[in-house]
Amino acid sequence: MLTCTFTSKNLPFLFNKTKVTPCEPFNLPSRFLFSAHIVGDKPILVRDFIHKALYDPNHGYFSQRSGSVGVLQRSIKFNQLEGRKAYLNYLDKIYKQSDIAWFTPVELFKPWYAHGIAEAIMRTANLSVPLKIYEIGGGSGTCAKGILDYMKLNAPERVYNSMTYTSVEISPSLAELQKETVGEVHSHLTKFRVEHRDAADRSGWGYVQQQPCWVIMLEVFDNLPHDLIYSKNQASPWMEVWVEKQHDSEILSELCKPLHDPLITRCIEIMEMDKNNTSRSSITKRIWSKIFPRPQRCWLPTGCLRLLEVLHEVLPKMSLIASDFSYLPDVTIPGERAPLVSTKKDGCSSDYSTYLDAKGDADIFFPTDFWFLERIDHYCSGWLKQDKEKTSKQGKKRRTITLDTSSFMEEFGLPSKTRTKDGYNPLLDDFKNTKFYISVPTHNVK
Numbered sequence: 001m002l003t004c005t006f007t008s009k010n011l012p013f014l015f016n017k018t019k020v021t022p023c024e025p026f027n028l029p030s031r032f033l034f035s036a037h038i039v040g041d042k043p044i045l046v047r048d049f050i051h052k053a054l055y056d057p058n059h060g061y062f063s064q065r066s067g068s069v070g071v072l073q074r075s076i077k078f079n080q081l082e083g084r085k086a087y088l089n090y091l092d093k094i095y096k097q098s099d100i101a102w103f104t105p106v107e108l109f110k111p112w113y114a115h116g117i118a119e120a121i122m123r124t125a126n127l128s129v130p131l132k133i134y135e136i137g138g139g140s141g142t143c144a145k146g147i148l149d150y151m152k153l154n155a156p157e158r159v160y161n162s163m164t165y166t167s168v169e170i171s172p173s174l175a176e177l178q179k180e181t182v183g184e185v186h187s188h189l190t191k192f193r194v195e196h197r198d199a200a201d202r203s204g205w206g207y208v209q210q211q212p213c214w215v216i217m218l219e220v221f222d223n224l225p226h227d228l229i230y231s232k233n234q235a236s237p238w239m240e241v242w243v244e245k246q247h248d249s250e251i252l253s254e255l256c257k258p259l260h261d262p263l264i265t266r267c268i269e270i271m272e273m274d275k276n277n278t279s280r281s282s283i284t285k286r287i288w289s290k291i292f293p294r295p296q297r298c299w300l301p302t303g304c305l306r307l308l309e310v311l312h313e314v315l316p317k318m319s320l321i322a323s324d325f326s327y328l329p330d331v332t333i334p335g336e337r338a339p340l341v342s343t344k345k346d347g348c349s350s351d352y353s354t355y356l357d358a359k360g361d362a363d364i365f366f367p368t369d370f371w372f373l374e375r376i377d378h379y380c381s382g383w384l385k386q387d388k389e390k391t392s393k394q395g396k397k398r399r400t401i402t403l404d405t406s407s408f409m410e411e412f413g414l415p416s417k418t419r420t421k422d423g424y425n426p427l428l429d430d431f432k433n434t435k436f437y438i439s440v441p442t443h444n445v446k
């Protein structure tokens with residue numbers, strides 16, 4: 001798909017060669033260069049391929065200072081625009097002027113989007129103890145600055161004075177940019193710190209922190225590595241997909257191995273927990289697979305699972321606010337929860353038809369399945385595991401809610417600030433495919 005300006009986003013017996021099955025239908029040749037260097041002599045899991053394509057310190061998409069996360073020079077004055085047409089013309093102009101594939105909501109609606117999140121925290125947090133906020137994947141720092149600005153202006157002075165805001169950012173260039181953005185207000189700098197590291201790496205967190213804290217993640221789940229599983233038909237077992245270089249060439253292809261990876265196995269376990277695994281349903285599956293045999297591809301949010309496992313371990317009393325895309329239009333890559341792989345050249349955006357083509361020049365982003373996210377969150381909190389084992393009658397360890405962006409902003413934001421003269425409100429009216437997820441601890445700790 002080629003579009004100028006707007007992208008879709010903005011609107012196994014391991015190593016036993018004989019048992020390795022190429023995933024025939026999608027053995028697509030890929031572009032070479034960096035993507036071929038991603039894969040060495042040995043095959044790698046799809047999530048490792050995606051991780052390198054996005055976050056390789058030298059060539060990864062998010063390691064480049066320009067292009068990955070857009071920064072608007074100035075906030076959009078929605079109240080001065082006539083209506084939808086004027087807004088779209090304005091967006092068209094700024095997308096053409098920049099090498100940015102897309103602007104995130106926190107950027108397009110700055111400072112109001114971040115202010116809505118700050119208000120949600122202020123209304124819910126126990127402000128008698130110092131406020132501790134972590135942001136993971138803060139991009140350009142716009143959310144951090146907006147929240148700190150809001151606290152400075154609206155929270156009791158002691159709350160602003162005693163608060164800490166720690167950003168954990170995998171991209172070195174974005175970590176630098178965050179310091180610059182937040183540093184525009186000098187007093188924020190004593191509260192703000194950027195840690196340049198992978199938030200999903202347990203070793204970077206140090207000791208378990210028992211204090212209550214907030215974790216913010218905006219448009220981060222969509223860019224976390226995913227795995228791919230494949231089955232020949234509805235009744236065949238899932239297999240894990242690996243990426244390998246074809247013999248003596250730079251062409252990449254997929255191969256399938258029986259399930260072996262523990263993270264993939266756990267993710268499938270969570271996905272299938274609720275399914276009715278009665279013998280009747282497996283008989284139906286077998287019959288369907290004989291009449292209409294259909295190969296299946298399913299993308300698994302294993303990066304999200306790993307990150308939430310780490311966060312629940314190190315920050316057991318965290319409250320989480322995340323926003324992301326619940327649906328992506330025009331996805332041509334096959335499979336359930338498949339990603340868009342989007343690049344931009346000369347002002348025009350285009351989508352690759354295979355993730356194997358991503359070579360540091362393309363964003364790979366997935367829709368977030370909020371039902372699955374909630375299950376993963378409960379699983380990582382320890383509750384779903386108990387539930388499954390039926391050893392405990394204790395209640396859920398988290399209270400969770402998924403809200404449409406419009407509901408969240410109507411509750412906590414200032415919707416009048418993003419309204420055009422004729423009443424059209426892009427934040428409430430257009431961002432129908434984005435949602436907020438809020439998860440707070442309950443008292444059912446043990």
Ligand SMILES: C[S@@+](CC[C@H](N)C(=O)[O-])C[C@H]1O[C@@H](n2cnc3c(N)ncnc32)[C@H](O)[C@@H]1O
Nearest residue numbers: 062104137138139168169170171198199218219
């Ligand atoms: C799509 S951008 C969103 C940026 C910002 N939150 C926003 O909404 O504008 C995704 C961000 O997450 C960061 N990121 C992705 N994986 C990460 C990880 N494992 N640890 C820390 N940061 C990560 C990326 O470098 C980038 O800053």
